[in-house]
Amino acid sequence: MTILDGKKTAADIKEELALEVVELKNKGKKVPHLAAIIVGNDGASLTYVNAKVKACERVGFESTLIRLPDDTTEESLLNEINILNVDSDIDGFIVQLPLPKHIDEQKILMAVDPDKDVDGFHPTNVGKMALNLPTFISATPFGILELLYRYNVETSGKHVVVIGRSHIVGSPMSILLSQKRRIGNATVTITHSRTKNLKELTLQADIIIAALGIPEFLKADMVKDDVTVIDVGITRIADSSKKSGFRLVGDVAFNEVSEKASFITPVPGGVGPMTIAMLLKNTLLACERKN
Numbered sequence: 001m002t003i004l005d006g007k008k009t010a011a012d013i014k015e016e017l018a019l020e021v022v023e024l025k026n027k028g029k030k031v032p033h034l035a036a037i038i039v040g041n042d043g044a045s046l047t048y049v050n051a052k053v054k055a056c057e058r059v060g061f062e063s064t065l066i067r068l069p070d071d072t073t074e075e076s077l078l079n080e081i082n083i084l085n086v087d088s089d090i091d092g093f094i095v096q097l098p099l100p101k102h103i104d105e106q107k108i109l110m111a112v113d114p115d116k117d118v119d120g121f122h123p124t125n126v127g128k129m130a131l132n133l134p135t136f137i138s139a140t141p142f143g144i145l146e147l148l149y150r151y152n153v154e155t156s157g158k159h160v161v162v163i164g165r166s167h168i169v170g171s172p173m174s175i176l177l178s179q180k181r182r183i184g185n186a187t188v189t190i191t192h193s194r195t196k197n198l199k200e201l202t203l204q205a206d207i208i209i210a211a212l213g214i215p216e217f218l219k220a221d222m223v224k225d226d227v228t229v230i231d232v233g234i235t236r237i238a239d240s241s242k243k244s245g246f247r248l249v250g251d252v253a254f255n256e257v258s259e260k261a262s263f264i265t266p267v268p269g270g271v272g273p274m275t276i277a278m279l280l281k282n283t284l285l286a287c288e289r290k291n
């Protein structure tokens with residue numbers, strides 16, 4: 001069994017990005033600049049956005065964090081987005097999700113300039129991704145592809161079962177892995193809460209992408225020997241022995257499933273850190289495309 005070490009791989013990628021920043025500087029070019037807008041004070045969202053800012057500092061990118069209050073109107077958020085859209089110093093930016101309930105998420109994502117949409121959530125970029133055209137592949141699916149690539153996991157001709165149909169992970173992963181690309185050419189089954197006989201399907205899978213958000217949902221009796229398992233779950237479970245007061249639990253019962261798996265991602269330290277690294281990679285790409 002091989003652990004797909006996202007923490008280490010993300011650190012490798014950030015090191016590579018840092019070298020590219022040095023090169024840009026040597027050529028007298030501007031360094032990539034990522035901005036992030038966060039609305040409200042959700043603890044997990046603040047942790048994520050702070051991790052992104054810190055990662056920028058680590059690789060030598062510029063970053064700008066825009067914090068807006070909980071009661072920010074849709075109109076003033078759209079205004080902030082427009083400011084970033086027209087700011088030529090900003091190469092890419094993200095709006096940290098989820099947004100407060102009084103704001104229409106789709107309307108916000110559609111306001112981001114597709115050329116600065118380093119999260120790849122704009123319908124134009126989702127469409128390009130689905131057509132296998134050059135675009136920003138959103139950070140979590142991009143991170144999963146990169147992890148499979150760097151560990152030489154064969155996907156061509158394999159049966160992939162994706163559990164979960166979210167617009168952020170399940171849906172794009174099912175599209176990407178079925179495409180004609182280096183990490184792709186798989187036969188993909190996408191499953192969700194209405195799927196019947198899920199276990200029958202997962203037992204046939206060579207690769208399972210677990211992205212449904214139910215802690216330790218995937219058990220050893222649901223997988224075959226030598227399966228590859230990608231765990232996208234990150235539920236916070238109260239744990240008084242941790243200084244944070246919680247621990248992260250994935251969608252996979254790691255201890256039992258890892259005994260049957262050939263490759264498996266841990267939680268934490270699997271897909272999560274890759275998400276951050278690939279957001280930076282997209283920001284460098286945005287910067288290069290602009291200049």
Ligand code: BQF
Nearest residue numbers: 048051097098234267268269270272273275
């Ligand atoms: C790790 C996210 C749900 C909703 C909005 C490292 C992250 C997570 C875990 C992280 C996530 C999840 C992010 C680990 C960004 C991934 O060590 O296991 C990093 O920061 N993520 C986000 O920005 O928004 C989310 C999940």
